Amino acid sequence: MTETLIGNFPFVAAVVLMGIALYILIFRRNLLKIVMGITILSSSVNLFLVTLGYRAGGIAPIYTDAPEGPMVLPVVQALTLTNIVIAVATSALILSLVIRIYRHTGSLDSKKSRRMKG
C-alpha cells in the first residue's frame, strides 16, 4: 500500500493541486485569486504530464555527456513546455484584464463585476 502510494505520489500531488485549483475557482470571489487558481490548475496539469514522461532506466535525450543506452522520446516534456508558454501568455492577458476591470469598477470582487446577467 505505502509503496504504491510512494510510487504514485506525483499523481496524487497533481490531483491534490487540481482539487485546490478547483476549490479556488469555485469559492474565491477575488479576481486575482481566480488568476492564481488558473495558474495552479495549469501547474497541476503540467505535473501530471511530466510524471507520465518518466521511463524507468531511460536516459534524458541530451547528447552532451550522454551515457550509452536507450533515450526517452521527450514528447510530454515538449507538451509541458508548450503549456508553460501558453500559461504565461494566458496569465499576462488575464492580469491586464483584471487591472482594467479594477480601473473601471474599482473592485476586485467577481460578484461586483457582473454588468451582464440574466
Add this chain to the structure above:
Amino acid sequence: MSKIVRTVANQLMAFVLVFGLYVIMHGHVTPGGGFQGGAIIASGVVMLIVAFGSGQIKKFLRERRLSLVESSGALLFILVAFAGIGTVFFYNFLVGSRIFGGIPPTGSNPGDVWTGGVIPLMNLAVGLKVTAGLSAAVLALALFSSGEEMEE
C-alpha cells in the same frame, strides 16, 4: 531604490544578458531554448524596473521598438518554417549544409553548437519574440499599476 541597488542592477544586467543569450543559443544541445532564454532576459528587465521604476525604463524601452522586435522574431520563425517548403513546411533544410549542419557526436562530449540545422535559428527567433513580448507585458503591467498608460 537606493543608489547601491541601481548600480548593482546596472552591472548585473550585462551578466543576465549574456546568460540569457547563452541559454537561447545552446537550446539545441543543452536544456533551455528560446523561451527560457527570453524569459531570463525579461527577468533582467524586471530587475531594472524594480531598481529604476517603470517610468524611467519606459523612456528607453519604447513600445514601438519592442513590438518591432517581437514581430520580427515571429516573422523570422515563420519565414524559416516557410523556407523548408521546397520539401515540406518546417523541413530542416540546413542539415548537412555549411550553416549549423554538423552531426551531433554521441558519448561524452562538451556539446557542439554547430549542429541542429534550423533549430538554433528558430530558438533565436523565439528568443527575440519572448524577450520583447515578456518585457513589454511586464512593463505594461508595471505602468498600469503605477497609473500610467503605455503609448499606443
Add this chain to the structure above:
Amino acid sequence: MTLIVESGYEFWNPIIWLIAFAVVMVIVYFFRRRGEEKYKKGEEQAQIFLCGEEVPGAEQRQVRGGNAYWGFFETLKEYYDVIVRPHTGIVNDYVVWFIAVVAISAIILFVVELVG
C-alpha cells in the same frame, strides 16, 4: 441537376415553393385590385386618429422592446423565476456548472456501465 433535398422521408424544393408563392401572390393581387381606389397619399385619411384627441409624439407612441410580450412573461412568471436565477453573471458559477456537467455525465456513464 439535383435541386431537391431528400430527407429520406419527404423532400424540399424551394423552386416549387417559390412558384406556389408566386401563384398565391397573383391571387392576392387579384383580390386587392377589386378593393376601393379612393385612397390618396398625404391627405388626412393617412393620419393617426385617436378619438379626436391630440396624437402624442413619436417618443411616447413607440412601443419599447422591454414592453413587448408582457402577457407571455406574466403567464410564464414561475418558469422565468427558475430559469433566470442561475444566470448570475459571476464567473465562479460558470466553473461550477462545468464541473457539475462533468460529474453528472461521468456518473451516468458509470452507472450505465455497472447496470448494463
Add this chain to the structure above:
Amino acid sequence: MATLIGHSSILIIAVPLLIAFLTPLIGMASKKARNAVVIVGLAFVAFLVFALARDVILNGIHIYTLGATFPGLTIPEGTMVPVRIILEVDGVSVFMGIIVAIVSLVAVIYSLSAMKGETGQNRFYTLLLLMVGGTFGMVFTGDLFNLFVFLEITSISGAALIAFRTRFADSQEGGFKYIVVSAIASLMILFAIGLLYAQYNLLNIGALAAAMQYTMLDRIALVILISAFVMKLGGVPMHMWLSDTYSVAPVSITVLLIAASQASMYALMRICFTLYGVTLDLAVVGWIIIAIGLLSMFIGVTMAVRQTDITRLIAYNCVCEAGFMLVGLGVGLAVLGDRTALGTYGTTAISGAIFHVINHALFEGLLFLVAGAIFYRIGTRDLNQMGGLGHTMKFTAMFFLLGALASSGIPPFNGFASKILIYESVYQFNPILTIIGILVSIITLAVFVKAFFSAFTGALLPKYENIKEVPKTMIAAMTIFAVIIIIFGLFPGLIVDWMVRPATDALVDQASYINAIMGAIP
C-alpha cells in the same frame, strides 16, 4: 498548381500567421497598405480553401506531415507510430474551413470602417489574423495536442479582441470571463489528452482511434473532452459566458467567435465519431448530447425572448441554434452502430446538423453585423432606446429581416433547409424531439419579431432623425452574407450534394480516416 494544392493545408494555417506578424511592420509605414495586405492575404487563403475543398472531395483525404521529407510520410522508417505533427484534412475539416474562410473575409471587410476610429489597429489586425489561423488549425489538424495549442491560440487572441475597446467596462468583463472559461476548458482538455497519452503513448487522432480500448480512463477522458468542448461551443448549462462575451465584443470579432465555436463543434464531432467511434456506449453518449442539445434549444430561446439588449438577444439565439446541431449529432451518434437505422435516418440527422453549422454561421453572423451597424450609428444596444430606424437604415433593416427569417426556419431561406433535415430524421428516432424543435423555432420567430419591431418599425424617433445608413464597406460585408444565405436557400440540393454529403460520409467513415494515417496496417 498541383504543388500549391499539395501544400495548401499548411499554407492556409501559415499565411494568416505570416501576415499577422507582417501587419505591425507594414502598419508603421502605411495604414492603407496594411489593410490591403490583410484583405489580399485572406482572399488568397479563401482561394486555397476552395481549391483544397475541390481536391478533397474529388480525391479523398489530404495528409500533410510537418517536417518530413515528403508530405505523405506519416510513419517514418524505424517507428511503428506517427511521431510528427500531421495535418489531416477530410470532408468535414474542409467544410469547416470554408466557413472560417468566408467568415474571416467578411469580418475583415466589416472591420475596415467599423474599427476606423479605434487606437492600436495594428494590434487588432494581428490578433484577428492569429485567431483566424488558430481556427483554421483547429479544423485541419490531425493531432490532439496540436488541437489544444490551436484552441489556446484562438482563445487568447479572442479574449484580447473581445476586450479590445478598453473604454467599455463590460468589454473588459466579457474578455475576462471568456479567457477564464477558455483557460479552464482547455486545461481540462489537456488533462484528458494526458490521460489518453498515458495509456497509448500516442497523440495522433487516427492512430489513437486504431488503438482505442475504451477503458475506464478513456471514459473519464471522454467525459472531460465532451464537457469542455460543449462549454466552448456554448451548450446549456455552460452557455452563460457566451451571452456575456458575444454581446460586448466588436461585432466583427463576434462573427469570428461564432466560427471559433463552430470549430469546437467540429472538435466534438471528431472526438465522438472518429476518436472513439463505435467503441462508445453509443446510446448513452448520444442521449447525453441530445439532452444538452434540448436544454440549449429551450433555455436558449426562452432566455432570448426576455432580452432587451439586441446583441445579447442574438447571442442567446446562438445557444438555441447550437442546440439544434447537438440534437442532430446526438441522434446520429446514438444510431452509429446500427447500420439500418444509420442508413434510413442517422446520416440525414448528421447532414442536417452539419448543414446547420454553416447556415448558423451565416445568418447569426449577418444578424450580429446588423446589430453592430445599429450600435455604430446610434451608440446603444438597448432595444428600449431604439425605434423607427427602418426609415433611415433601409439596407440594415432588410438584412436583419433576412437573417431573422433564415434563423427562424422560414422557407425558402437556408435555415429551413437544414432544420427540415433535422426535424424529419429526428422524428423517426423520437417524435418528441421534433415537436420541441418546431416549438423552439416558433419562439425564435417571436424573438426576432420583437427585435425587428422595436428597433426598425414605428415612427422615426426625433433623436435619430440625423442617423444615416452605415458606410459602404459595412454594407458590402453584410451583402456577402445575405447573398450566400439566399443562394443556400434557393439551391439547398446542390449544397447538400456537393458539400454536406461528403462531409457526412467522411465523419461517419472512421476506417478511412485511420487508414490515411496508418497506411495499410489492418
